[in-house]
Amino acid sequence: MNKRKNNGYKKLGKKHKQSNKPQGKKNSAQATRKGDKSQGKYSTANKRRRNKKTVTLEVTCTGLTNEGKGIVQWEGKQLEIEHLLPGETAEITVSTSGRYVDTELKRVITPSKDRIKPICSYYYDCGGCQLLHMNEQAQERFKQETIDKLMKPFGKPAPILTMDHPYDYRNKSHTTFGLNKERQIIGGLYAQNSHQLISMDRCLIHDPKADEIWQTIKGMMKSFKIQPYNEDTGKGFLRHVLVKVGKVSGEIMVVLVVSSPIFKGQNNFVKALRKAHPEITTILMNVNNRDTSMVLGNQEKVLFGKGTITDTLCGLKFDISAKSFYQINPVQTEKLYAKAIEMAQLTGKETVIDAYCGIGTIGLIASQQAGRVIGVELNKDAVRDAIRNSKRNGVKNARFYQGDAGKFMVEMAARGEKADVVIMDPPRSGSDEAFLSSVVKLKPKRVVYVSCNPVTQVRDMKYLVRNGYEVKGIQPVDMFPQTVHVETVAEIVLKKEAGA
Numbered sequence: 001m002n003k004r005k006n007n008g009y010k011k012l013g014k015k016h017k018q019s020n021k022p023q024g025k026k027n028s029a030q031a032t033r034k035g036d037k038s039q040g041k042y043s044t045a046n047k048r049r050r051n052k053k054t055v056t057l058e059v060t061c062t063g064l065t066n067e068g069k070g071i072v073q074w075e076g077k078q079l080e081i082e083h084l085l086p087g088e089t090a091e092i093t094v095s096t097s098g099r100y101v102d103t104e105l106k107r108v109i110t111p112s113k114d115r116i117k118p119i120c121s122y123y124y125d126c127g128g129c130q131l132l133h134m135n136e137q138a139q140e141r142f143k144q145e146t147i148d149k150l151m152k153p154f155g156k157p158a159p160i161l162t163m164d165h166p167y168d169y170r171n172k173s174h175t176t177f178g179l180n181k182e183r184q185i186i187g188g189l190y191a192q193n194s195h196q197l198i199s200m201d202r203c204l205i206h207d208p209k210a211d212e213i214w215q216t217i218k219g220m221m222k223s224f225k226i227q228p229y230n231e232d233t234g235k236g237f238l239r240h241v242l243v244k245v246g247k248v249s250g251e252i253m254v255v256l257v258v259s260s261p262i263f264k265g266q267n268n269f270v271k272a273l274r275k276a277h278p279e280i281t282t283i284l285m286n287v288n289n290r291d292t293s294m295v296l297g298n299q300e301k302v303l304f305g306k307g308t309i310t311d312t313l314c315g316l317k318f319d320i321s322a323k324s325f326y327q328i329n330p331v332q333t334e335k336l337y338a339k340a341i342e343m344a345q346l347t348g349k350e351t352v353i354d355a356y357c358g359i360g361t362i363g364l365i366a367s368q369q370a371g372r373v374i375g376v377e378l379n380k381d382a383v384r385d386a387i388r389n390s391k392r393n394g395v396k397n398a399r400f401y402q403g404d405a406g407k408f409m410v411e412m413a414a415r416g417e418k419a420d421v422v423i424m425d426p427p428r429s430g431s432d433e434a435f436l437s438s439v440v441k442l443k444p445k446r447v448v449y450v451s452c453n454p455v456t457q458v459r460d461m462k463y464l465v466r467n468g469y470e471v472k473g474i475q476p477v478d479m480f481p482q483t484v485h486v487e488t489v490a491e492i493v494l495k496k497e498a499g500a
Contacts (some may be wrong), residue, residue: 052102054095058109061088066146066455068484069104070129070313079103083124085112099368114138122200127192129205129482136166140478143486147476150454154471157488161335166481169329169452173206174242174257174295175214177221177228185228187218187241195231205482209279210243213254216276217241224269229259231291237263238293239288244320246311247330251281253309255322257295261287270303281305284322296323314338314365316393324385325358329479335360336450336477336487338424343448343473343491346370350420353444355405355435360386362423362450364395373398374419376405406435409442423448430456433463440467447492452479454488461490468495 061070061084062118070084074094081103084090089110095102108115118124118132131139144160151157163169177187180199186199221228221238229236242255254273256263263269270283282305288297295403300307300322311326314334320326327333340362344352346369354363356373359382366371375398377383384398393394401408405424412419422444424431430453439447447464451457454476461471473491480486 022230027073030134031328041173052095052097054093055093056093056106058089058091061086064146066484068142077101081105082130084108085115085134085138088112088115103368112138120204122188122198124205125191126189126198126200126271128203129187130484132482136162139481143476143478143484146181147170147454147474147486147488151456151474151488153458154465154474154490157474160366160476160478160486161332161339162478163329163332163481166478167204168206168208169331170203170206170210170480171247171330172242172244172326172328173203173214174240176240177218177238178230179228183466185218185221187214205480206246207243207245209252210245211328213243213252213273213277213280214241217254217273220269220272220276224272226263226269226338234259234291242286242322243293244309244322244326246309246320248312249310250279251309251311252279253282253284253305253320253322254279254280255286255296257286257288257297259287259289261285261299261301261443266303274304281309282307283431295424308462315359316361316364316389318359318361319385319392320359321381321385323381325382326361332477332479332487336475336479337365339475339477340448340450340489341366343475343489344370344421344446345424346421351418352421352423353405353409353419353442355409355422355424356426357386357400358382358425360389360398360400362425363400364389364393364398366421366423367395367398370421371397374408375400376403376408378402406432406438409438413438413441413443419444421446421448423450425450426456426460427458428453429459436460436463436467439464443468443494445494449490449492451488451490452485454486457488457490464492469493470495 059072061072063071063086065071065080069080069082072079072081081092083105088108090108091106093104093106114134116135120132123132140160140162147157175187176197177185180186188198188200191198201215226238227236229239237258239259240257244253274280283303284307285301285303286296287299308321309315310319313330314337348369349371352366352373354372354373354375357363357377360375363373363375375386380402383400383402390398418440422439449457469492471490472493474488476486476488
């Protein structure tokens, strides 16, 4: 475990790199990846190191960015400092090289009353959480103020829905394995924005049982002569362990992500793992032999159990496969979905389109109060899961289709068909103009927009507002405590004059 001096204030974290270069060009991290050397010349990184100038400053933090970094001013520039809080004075270093600026927090001189000592030993190395140095009240205030500022063009959002126990909430976790300098097997997570493996034994936002299981697997590797996969050499067998936990059902899935389909001693390995953890209900082997940062490959084999787990959300049961998208914090998801259904104002007669429907979670929940639900999703495996989930729950008024939801709605409009409500839950990149224009063509009375990235949600809502809609309500939900991420759901209504 890492020991920290001065209550964790000294030498806090890694350097924060900033650039004044125009966006769209290669940034400093990309420029230095694997050397990136020019033939016979110094690399860009070498030139920067040679010309770097470093100064030490005492500064005062004036606010926070949307990423939770402290803001300070220096020579007319706004600098962003990780782990610094508003009102704090601190000693920082600023290193400049051409248009690049690197910053590092050395020590906090005058700490904020909102600062606490992080309870995670890996916090300043890992980077997966960004707010563990703030108390819960400060985290809530930061997230509320961030959403209020982003959503200002549409009115004031409701108070954020927080979590009573903001730890242990992730029902999905994946761990990577490697060798340390002593050639001992270690397991843990990659440091943020890098491939530096941080050896750890517990993540405070993971389900505790998931961490116990991968620790057991790490301990078994030597006796079963299993080598961790090395990305640089392409040698080794075990790349990752993915664990999914049914928070209500208690069912547990373990996915061994390996580099080869040949698993010597697999039966004995599975037997030993089940003996150590009889609570495991299914074990799979996923083969990923590609040079990729993607965790899962395309080839999958069930080693034990049925290959899926089941969990309950909002009173419905859902089958979850290794590749299924399922919200990682079911406690907060129930709050989020309840608000989304409330915003849809269903009376039992409406036709609802569940765009980006995934395995059908929100669409099937809406079906209990709607006339009919049409789910549309590009991923054929997800559509198959949605149909299976529909049958499992005895839902008769929902149909799921594979395809592009935007094109589907355009075709509906061309046939003169109507939809009363569109529920959309796009990826972090948000929607696109093609999809949004299809919503405008179909003219549903209501759009319920669930978002894991409020920045792209704001962009998309501006498009809908320009084309005859108005935002009636915004509800933020703290789905990811200890991190900067927030989910929001917005109620967007067709103006009467536009629908006339």
